[in-house]
Amino acid sequence: MGLQAYLTLAAVVFCIGLFGVMTRRNTIGILLGIELMLNSVNINLVAFARYSGDVTGMVFTLFTICITVAEAAVGLALVILLFRVRRTVTADHLDLLKG
Amino acid sequence: MMAGDGTLALAALLLHATAFLVLAIAAPLRRLGRPAAYVSILCAAGSLAAAVLSWRAHTGEAISRLVWTWLPSEGQTLATVGVLADADSTVMLTLVALVALLVQVYSLGYLSDERAPSLGRYYAYQSLFAFSMMGLVLAPNFVQLFICWELVGLCSYLLIGFWYERPAAARAALKAFWITKTGDVGLLIGIVLIWRHTGTFDLTEMRVLAGNGAIPLAGLSVMTFCIYLGAVGKSAQFPLHIWLPDAMEGPTPVSALIHAATMVTAGVYLLHRTDWLFALTPDVLAIVVWVGAFTALLSAVLACVQNDIKRVLAYSTISQLSYMMAAIGAGFSGAGFLHLLTHGVFKALLFLGAGAIIHAVHSNDLPDMGRLARRMPQTAIVFTVGALSLAGLPLFAGFLSKEEILGAVLAGGFAAPFAMLVLVAFLTAFYMFRVVFLAFFAAPPAGHAGAAAASGAPHVADASHHASHGAAAHEPHEPPSSMLLPLWVLALLSVATGVFFTVVHPEPEFESPAWLMPVGVGSAVAGILLAWATYQRRAIDAASLAAAFGPIYRGALARFWIDAVFERAYRLALLGFSRLVGWIDRYLVDGVLNVLSAWTVQAGDDLRTMQTGRVQDYVYGIAVGLLVLLLWVQFN
Numbered sequence: 001m002g003l004q005a006y007l008t009l010a011a012v013v014f015c016i017g018l019f020g021v022m023t024r025r026n027t028i029g030i031l032l033g034i035e036l037m038l039n040s041v042n043i044n045l046v047a048f049a050r051y052s053g054d055v056t057g058m059v060f061t062l063f064t065i066c067i068t069v070a071e072a073a074v075g076l077a078l079v080i081l082l083f084r085v086r087r088t089v090t091a092d093h094l095d096l097l098k099g
Numbered sequence: 100m101m102a103g104d105g106t107l108a109l110a111a112l113l114l115h116a117t118a119f120l121v122l123a124i125a126a127p128l129r130r131l132g133r134p135a136a137y138v139s140i141l142c143a144a145g146s147l148a149a150a151v152l153s154w155r156a157h158t159g160e161a162i163s164r165l166v167w168t169w170l171p172s173e174g175q176t177l178a179t180v181g182v183l184a185d186a187d188s189t190v191m192l193t194l195v196a197l198v199a200l201l202v203q204v205y206s207l208g209y210l211s212d213e214r215a216p217s218l219g220r221y222y223a224y225q226s227l228f229a230f231s232m233m234g235l236v237l238a239p240n241f242v243q244l245f246i247c248w249e250l251v252g253l254c255s256y257l258l259i260g261f262w263y264e265r266p267a268a269a270r271a272a273l274k275a276f277w278i279t280k281t282g283d284v285g286l287l288i289g290i291v292l293i294w295r296h297t298g299t300f301d302l303t304e305m306r307v308l309a310g311n312g313a314i315p316l317a318g319l320s321v322m323t324f325c326i327y328l329g330a331v332g333k334s335a336q337f338p339l340h341i342w343l344p345d346a347m348e349g350p351t352p353v354s355a356l357i358h359a360a361t362m363v364t365a366g367v368y369l370l371h372r373t374d375w376l377f378a379l380t381p382d383v384l385a386i387v388v389w390v391g392a393f394t395a396l397l398s399a400v401l402a403c404v405q406n407d408i409k410r411v412l413a414y415s416t417i418s419q420l421s422y423m424m425a426a427i428g429a430g431f432s433g434a435g436f437l438h439l440l441t442h443g444v445f446k447a448l449l450f451l452g453a454g455a456i457i458h459a460v461h462s463n464d465l466p467d468m469g470r471l472a473r474r475m476p477q478t479a480i481v482f483t484v485g486a487l488s489l490a491g492l493p494l495f496a497g498f499l500s501k502e503e504i505l506g507a508v509l510a511g512g513f514a515a516p517f518a519m520l521v522l523v524a525f526l527t528a529f530y531m532f533r534v535v536f537l538a539f540f541a542a543p544p545a546g547h548a549g550a551a552a553a554s555g556a557p558h559v560a561d562a563s564h565h566a567s568h569g570a571a572a573h574e575p576h577e578p579p580s581s582m583l584l585p586l587w588v589l590a591l592l593s594v595a596t597g598v599f600f601t602v603v604h605p606e607p608e609f610e611s612p613a614w615l616m617p618v619g620v621g622s623a624v625a626g627i628l629l630a631w632a633t634y635q636r637r638a639i640d641a642a643s644l645a646a647a648f649g650p651i652y653r654g655a656l657a658r659f660w661i662d663a664v665f666e667r668a669y670r671l672a673l674l675g676f677s678r679l680v681g682w683i684d685r686y687l688v689d690g691v692l693n694v695l696s697a698w699t700v701q702a703g704d705d706l707r708t709m710q711t712g713r714v715q716d717y718v719y720g721i722a723v724g725l726l727v728l729l730l731w732v733q734f735n
Contacts, residue, residue, distance in 0.1 A: 091715055
């Protein structure tokens, strides 16, 4: 399979993630969407690394995975705190910055 | 002795400045009152000594310039400051120093009831006033002259409004300031035009240019007329004369200072100082004569109907200044200047004498006085000397200078103004002796007898001021020696000048006919006799005399409606214009801004609904925006 197939897969995963971020009403769902989008980026990085024979992309992917884990931990902690304060995790109700 | 240089004149000038600065900066000293007064008087005395020495050093043609560069411009000097001492400026300097000193001494007695801080303030103003006038007198160029000119106006504002808590005084001060300022605008324009025309502000250089005929005549009339406008405002010529009678709201010594030496004389002095310039524009000089003669007549008529002793003197000042103006306009400014000097002495005497009367009877109104000669014989004598000088009788100060002015106007070829001025001489003697007889010799009118002390008409500044301090009812008495001394000095000077000029008759610059002196003296004597018959003997009924001049009398009572016209013009023109400008500002300028701001607020209100506060709406925005950007990149 050529590079194009990987890129298409990554684009599809990214769009699914974006769709999830935009449509899910639950905050945890939104976090899951973000994870999907980040993983699509990882697919891109790995695909390009393999394609060009350069390991930099691979190394970078490892970093991204680590940071994604940390981000998920912080995000979930925020959601828990949010639930304690507001008694809800529905994104529609979190509109304190409304103009 | 330091003859030849202007150091002495400069010292006279700077002594007053020192007094002012000390009083202005050392506030504790100023608030002490009398010590501040002594400082000021000491400086004034030193200044007088320096001025006299400087005068003695500058007789004849001796001229000394002592100038410093002030405004350098492009390698040359645009303006200088310093002193230009010659025969005219130093004798004027001496007059200013003399009157300033005597007025300051007199004020010690006159304002003895004043609170200490305001007494200190008074002396600070007095020193500044004398300094400004001396700076004007000695000015070597138009720039310094103009600055001092404005300072003089400022000081008169401050001193007329000295009792600023009285609304009438505050209003009079403003009126004086604004009316003279109207003329000052003309002066400023004139100075700048002259500078454009000749390339110099310096009086000496300009005089040389004028002597060489190097000043182009085209357009010069406009410039000299503008300068004359300044003198019209300052020296109270028609129609800007209306501020001077109102200026009587100030303390009487201030009136003496303003009228004799420091303020109103500035205009006449300016014209005398620049007479070589005015000589180039005979058309403007003709205006000066006619306006002068008309103002003299107008104010002499007005003086005849005033009941307030200070207002009589105020109108007589206007009338005498107009005399001087007429002589200057006729081309013989020396005669006008001589009258300026003699008038300075006896007008100071008259005002200070009037102050002594007001001090004694606590009223400005003539009906409240009467038979004061018994109680205050010394005041009566000196005041009568002043009145005789003003009337221009032989052996008194005003005699020769008045004859010279009449002769000058006649020699200048102005027959009608000459006739008007002779009539004024008659009226002058009449109204002055009306005051003398009513105040000192005639019995007070029934109903007013003994009411003097208690009356204290509230509209009269000095009177009510004194009444509020003094005992409710007490006999009129001679003023304290600090007031009597200046009076006697001035009275002796009036007589001495009169006798001197009668004995040493200086050769006038013009031929005057032999009948001139009898006419002048005769009209004065006729005026005195009429006043005597009307107010002392009561052979002629004053009311029927007034009735004989029906419309003129009624017009004079209403000040010939000039004040009313000014007030109406102020209301209609100035306030109307202000209203128009106010409308434009409120509805056009502000309106545009208000509409703009309303639109901004409305737009903000509408746009804020975009901010939903929901994260996902923003993500939509980012996603759609990104999509649009991608498509745009793709298809361009």
